[in-house]
Amino acid sequence: MEPISSNKCFGGWHKRYSHQSSVLNCTMEFAVYLPPVVSEGKSVPVVYWLSGLTCTDENFMQKAGAQRIAAELGVALVAPDTSPRGEGVADDADGAYDLGLGAGFYVNATAEPWARHYQMYDYVVKELPELIEQYFPVTQQRAISGHSMGGHGALTVALQNAGRYSSVTAFSPISNPVDCPWGKKAFSAYLGSDEKLWQEYDASVLMAKGGDVPALVDQGDADNFLREQLKPEALQKAADKSGYPLELRLQPGYDHSYYFIASFIEEHLRFHARHW
């Protein structure tokens, strides 16, 4: 693990690192925020943040304003990149923003040419937490959040790993990827034509089966992607069917941007803190 940069922030530290990922077969960068209490020798829980299409580890750390609340609550924040990176990593032939680099969709790819590197599910669920828990003063208390593609990632990861995460929240998640253009494009590329496999990565399909990881979802009603891509109504229907503990809130006037995330990230972090 190689340090890239370090910035003091709200009395704690924002740090970036690179490391060789054996799951993704490439060099990855990630960011971690360590709250001030860490300097006193305390270990803290971790909230993992999964970003949306085109993002890296930097967008959330620079734009969400989450460090202020993490500092107060005494929680670490960890933000991975959104896809494998570097020379030799497959990308969309046309350089589309919604497939390939910056668009890993938090699945384990089974189809070519993606399978060698695009194993973001295992990276986020296993390799990255192992690294974090080995090298940083954190407990094994984990929660997970994300935005858009990362909201899809956070929900599916939490739903498939109930024991590993105490709570999950999402902003504007791609709630039913098997039934929207972004999801169909990505899943058919990464997972091939077996739609049964797609369902393992669909938050609405998974939530309909039930579960007990408390979930909070915020969705802006002025979000351009709401109707065609995000479909929170599918998630609500799934929760209603299975009695899942989902709180879904439609926020009037808010769009898909980080201005929306910044406005409500405090409530999301406090939600996690109530469920450690």
Place this chain on the structure above:
Amino acid sequence: MEPISSNKCFGGWHKRYSHQSSVLNCTMEFAVYLPPVVSEGKSVPVVYWLSGLTCTDENFMQKAGAQRIAAELGVALVAPDTSPRGEGVADDADGAYDLGLGAGFYVNATAEPWARHYQMYDYVVKELPELIEQYFPVTQQRAISGHSMGGHGALTVALQNAGRYSSVTAFSPISNPVDCPWGKKAFSAYLGSDEKLWQEYDASVLMAKGGDVPALVDQGDADNFLREQLKPEALQKAADKSGYPLELRLQPGYDHSYYFIASFIEEHLRFHARHW
């Protein structure tokens, strides 16, 4: 004035506009944040934010997290660009980051080829506030803040216009530009060789003459530019000499980044609110 974008944020609105500037002879973009209380028909004071080298109106609005506090205090935020822009606007021949585009230094240029467009002092002091006060529900209560080159801008603008600003704050300002590499390079280009003219734009020279606009300055002690470029000790010496109401704070461990600004912007906005 043409709208570019609009995002709901902390119950208020972040809006970007372009307009034809008659002072700068080009089309300019700026951002304004209107707090929620504006929707109830109230007029609010304005804090102007001047950004540092290479920035546009977007850096502060995306990275400082100021909207949360502005929403609570009921204050508007206005962020101009850092130089004139567009075709025909002079730039440094080598594309240096510290001269020309993105580096207007908030002066009225008198030397060629800069004088036609680089009139950022008049733009910030006169044209932009007139526009804001004409088109937005704001009072004539004004305060001003900035970072690095923009900290220099905020301090010099407030010191030269005591009646127009009720308070001034700065992060990591270029405190004594007549005596540092950034300042000497920019002032000799924009203002020519008459160093007497330079002094009108030097916060330490101006503060030594006295004044009564309350000033708060935060400076990180891990800032790479501290010793060679920023020189807060010159500002402190000037304030000591004239009895100027300056509160200068050295913040241990903090650097020159927006992570530093985000950590203390709340205190700066509350400082302004105490002095309306």
